[in-house]
Amino acid sequence: MQYSFILNEKPVQVTAEEDANLLWTLRERLKLTGTKFGCGVSLCGACTVHLDGKPVKSCITPLSQAVGKKVTTIEGLSEDRSHPLQVAWIEEQVPQCGYCQSGQIMQAAALLAENPNPNREEIIKHMNGVLCRCGTYLRILKAIEKTAQKV
Secondary structure (H helix, E strand, O other): OOEEEOOOOEEEEEEOOOOOOOOHHHHHOOOOOOOOOOOOOOOOOOOOEOOOOOEEOOOOOOOHHHHHOOOOHHHHOOOOOHHHHHHEEEEEEOOOOOOHHHHHHHHHHHHHHOOOOHHHHHHHHHHHOOOOOOOHHHHHHHHHHHHHHHO
């Protein structure tokens, strides 16, 4: 089947099976590997992307749901890694293994787009469901708070 949508501000068409999900289409067919596979059942959040500006777990999102919509991946957040969240992530030395970071950043970007000045409780509530096996939650929180102060 043919699927058409806007990917990182550019129109794309992709051929995929009828039961294809968004994650594997992004990674395998479109070669955007910044979005990670973690659990495959929407528990870890490593696969988080934006669908019309809202965070979704791409591992369980059927590709058909993207038709005619805007999909933004970590690669589309900033071409040169200059998005304020990406800068704060580096300044606060957030990643350890780094595997969850694209999902964390995409989840945080959706929060700041909706609420540019969240308090600590709002950040924690919004980020719930994106897991970090290395436990850098305090650094993640600090990076989001730092970014919110700049926006």
